[in-house]
Amino acid sequence: MNSAGRASPSGLSAEQAARQLALDGPNELPRPPRRTGWHILLEVAREPMFQLLATAVAIYFILGDRAEASVLLAFLGVIVAITLVQERRTERVLEALRDMTSPRALVWRDGVPDRIAGRELVRGDLIELAEGDRVPADARLLSANDLAVDESLLSGESLPVAKTASAATDGTSPITSNHVFAGTMVVAGRALAEVTATGARSEIGRIGTVLGSIEAESTPLHRQTRQLVRWFSVLGLVVSVAVGLLFFITQGDWLGATLAGITMAMSMLPQEFLLILTVFMAMGAWRLSQHRVLTRRAATIEALGAATVLCTDKTGTLTQNQMRVETLVRFTPERPVRWQAGEGDLDERFQPLLRHGVLACEETPFDPMERAFHMLARSALAPLAERPVLVHEYGLSPELPVMAHVWRMAGQPDQTVAAKGAPESIVRLCSLPEALRAQVLDEAGTLAERGMRVLAVASASFRGTEWPATQQGFDFRLLGLVALADPLRDTVPRAVQECRRAGIRVLMITGDHPGTACAIARQAGIDGDAGLLLGEEVARLDDAALQHAVTTTTVFARVAPQQKLRIVQALKANGAVVAMTGDGVNDAPSLKAAHIGIAMGGRGTDVAREASSLVLLDDDFGTLVQAVRLGRRIYDNLVKASRFVFAVHVPIAGLTLIPMLVGWPLMFTPMHIAFLEIVIDPVCSIVFEAEDEEPDLMERMPRDPSAPLFSPWMIAQSLLQGCVILLLVGGFYGWLLHDGLADDTTRASAFIALIASNIALILANRSLRGSIRAVFQRGNRALWGIILTILTLLSAVLLVAPVRRLFGFALPDLTLIGCALGVGAVTLMTLLAQQGLLAAVSHSRGSRATGP
Template identity: 55%
Template structure:
């Protein structure tokens, strides 16, 4: 092995990375700054702003034309900045959730992003890892790889160590030395030297086809796009009709065109796509603060609808910190204290030693770490069975034999020591127990399992020669005893489960543990323990029967990954919205089948993380529940923002249309609408996104899976708000005209009243609760900033002569402002009273 397995130096790696580029394929979804700019300027609102600016230039009003074009430029810049920031955030999230590689550099193992792997790197591969680049094996122990991504063949293929003559091959076939980028190591472990990265790899040469999978747009995106199209068509039709009628009635076609543009701008809710983008990106960021990464934005909108949360036990409900607490050999049972000192009796020492020999020499599994830790705690005597032995063969865990067997050879002899550990029933099968002994073993296992222990059995065998059997069943095993391991419950679990219950979310535990152990842990976690279904039970059930059982059972034990998939499908068949946690290679189908797949970021495999929508960085069940809470908050706030947008466009459109229908003086021109849009955009995206959660957010049932963002209740409530706001401002406008106020004063009063009414709509829509006190609270920092900025801009427009001339405002007196403020407060009070009767529709 080159350089004594020191691998590349950091300098060599950086040099090759610079020369050959990152280990990644070009991303079809990446949007350049120019593409973002072109998408932004295609929005109808920007077209209307630019069109009105050009018309004012033709009319010779250069000041207003330049202001409108400046507004258009500012809007374009803001939108481009927001979109490019969103793109950068999403790129960062992709990097965080991309497969990571364990490489040897400068003689040390180092975990790096897969995109930073370079030619010549020594990669450490283990079961469940996705191969980061094309490489040839320089060391391998029972390595098998799934190359179906490249060959279409589902059966894994065996791999062997490369020799100098065999450094090139194609995917497919057994006993080849190459592993390929994107394939999965499904068994064994090894070291490989990278030969090709990125577009030079086998998958890179295939082309972009594997990257060009079109995903269906999320439900919210489709819904908002459809709504924007409807409004756009309606707005353009109203705009065209206005131009025609105004031109015919008043004879000024240029003024008619400006009036039509103003009406079109007032009716286009172009904020919808922008708000959805901001909420999804900021939602992913907020969720990341709870130590959860979002790989698919659609999961954010689904979180609030989750009705069943399927979780494994080890490391999610528990701390994944196993320790051996009990040993049973023959009729004797020994309980181990945390700080026990001294030596173990010989039969227990032999039990621990063979348990260690049946574990990986450099373990990652918590149970195997516990065997190593206990063996080290009590030392190794001269008679230790593993002294100076060499690991020569490993028989891995198989669905038909839930045990691991390892063969150790004593140097200088043909003698081998064989150690096996695993499920008690599997070890009993290897030891060929008769029914009477098997029944006694089952009683011992039950007694330990009812105390919440994970029970494993250990056996040993002797073998001579190298003609090893193809299966562990070929050895003559002797039973050594049982080992009880404990994994403490996480401190956050009890409260998290209680919160799920109050939120109408059922928690289901699916584990490979013994049923008694599963029930004990489930009871400690606060789950329903009335019944338990095992993997054997599931195998015997039809799909219809399983669907009936999953509706009431919350504990599944001794399950295999394929059975997890059946459980998820059965739950979905009952109409449940399923969130599912998983970590293994074989968990990927169930993670993908679930409505919300949640992979373990700490102990999870790369393939599980890639199949999941969310990645749990700390593997903590409490973080899953925090994420559900955040998902509900994000969805609530999104509905509030969308409801506000819909409501606020009603008075704007109404005041743009009212003078056209009545022949009264025109209030708004495009520049006024542009000013209002500059207020609305940040209000609906920033202020509502920052709103705190509803008080009952985890005390109400999940929303229905078929519920729409724009439910009939929300639409009607928004239209009612908008109609009342329009009525208040229209009354002030008509009263001002009746009192004989100059046209400029009327315009100023109406405009200020509309801005204050909009602020009132913000306050009303901040919460679904009906409370004037809640509406008038000012604990949202974003609301302070937006309100202060609006007040400053409005003051400039009213007090600064050039600005006042631009907006064609007359002077406003204190009594005029008092009337406008009073009308806005009255609007808030009335709407809060009406909300009391409407709240059920809003939260449905």
């Protein structure tokens, strides 16, 4: 025997727990030191843009131009401040997400069970452990039922370790056999334990394991970005050296040549890309968390927009997971006898069926189905004179989906065995005559077709303590069927319809009866009649046949976890991008195999959560579809920001280089580039990240997951946008010079035109389709705040005389300012026309995008 009976625990009071938490601190391992402002400053100082600006400041001081050096130094401070603010914002988001993803623990407080963050556990807490849980703290077992724990994290031993509630005193097992340790995994059984050590005082804490020291692998998008930045940095260095040499050869001024080279390098360096990725991924994870979806891997955000198939469970995901017993069925020699909820008190003929159904449940139920059994029993059954004692239990297995409990009943010499499970499995255990077997399965099918979850209940007697290896060792007698109703969630039909419009297939994969699965599928809008496959049929198909079958099948019923894995692999082999939901220990392989593994936050096990890349806190399919929508929006905005960065550097670099080549007065110095950098960084990271979704976001096919973000087509579009601005502003600059205006007036007017054109570039890239309506739409307060800030800074540069002189500007008259703003307006119209044309071309090319 591996357990003992126990009374309902009470645990610590909330006040006691709070005092202990203040004394011991949170139950968490030491984290890596937080990045302070000084750490971030050191990282900023290593950036090429910072070093180029610092060099320019030093040269101006050498030249004796202290005023220009001071202003450039002030710009350098502003750029550092912007970087600091964005980095600290990202750090705060990541810190909040770390708190939200803290492991959960089921603890008894004030006599009631409560699911809390693991970091809030304290010494003395009573915790419940079940199969699939990660142990949240070191604890001593008070009771255990067939408990086995994977301690490979601590010992390296691959086999699970059996645990008992009392320490061995005969020297046959280690003293730790009645202790469990933080970080280890429960692979079988249940237990109640008292916390003995938390945080750094736990065994894993003493060993010094620090989870934060494990660095996540870079995502493909990060690798693409780093490679692109390296290429542009090399190109910028080569061009800037060439420009410096050209300036020295033509002007004979080596300090001026150095400044010209620095200006050119600053104009070409696309350092914003890495900033964009950092901000977008952190804020993307935060936005997902606002929809009650936790992101465990950043790469998932990239994959969400490419999902072509959503494989979902039924119970709790499509349905409300709030079950109640609707029908009880007994089988007599004449005919089945039924009791319906709402028909009055429970007939005593059905009481053995309900009582043994409750005995086959956990003593403290958390599964909604088991809670429904207990709820009906409390209102319909008289309490037993003496509480029975659970002495042994058999869990569900893929081979035999039946749960059985062995009880010692007061005043009875034999133990009572109660079992519940799938009707076909219970029928096999009971060895029924063929006619009765057919009658039971027909009745179960009829109930299932009404969308109900159907279980059979059986009982047996047993004497002795040498337990059979499996439930098949008992002589079971069928007691009847129990049908439970679990209504469909209100949000599901609309979410399924939205998936259809977005080109995403929705498949239901469940362990339920095929009739139940098809009934719920029809209610949800999943075409259950289009294709149904049973788990046993999946097992019989070879890989090639299964790959063909999954192209038409929408409902998979009576599926075992290992068959789930084969279904995922078959879908992937067909080229689908697969999102898969799961909650159990045995779901972990399929969750890990899917491109997007989604664990249930409410009813899911820790094993499932750790194998997944997303966690649905409310277990709702509608929330999953919202996550896909948000993933598409994040990717769209990433494209917009990247396109802006590519485009904005073209006119800056061109207007730096062209005057040197054609002998015009220089338009830019490092100071002008620094001013433009102050504009670019917040725009590409803050403004575009906050953009609303495109109107057709969920009406287009999923994007091709193999297509790089920085595709030749996207780069070509961006360079074309930049060339439009370069031609218009460069032409305007040349026209003003040809007109004989003073250099400082010409430079100021062209600079206004460039700023206006950059604002036009921001507005044009608000939409991927070149929509005029999208240009001035509301909803992005960050955009209008940034534009107002840009205009305020430009006004200060033009209107404050000392600053104007430092920039080498003269205040243009109103006609010239109007012409410069007109260049911006022409730029906007040209960019929108160009974008509309390219969108039409892209749409015709996009018909080849990956479909469902």
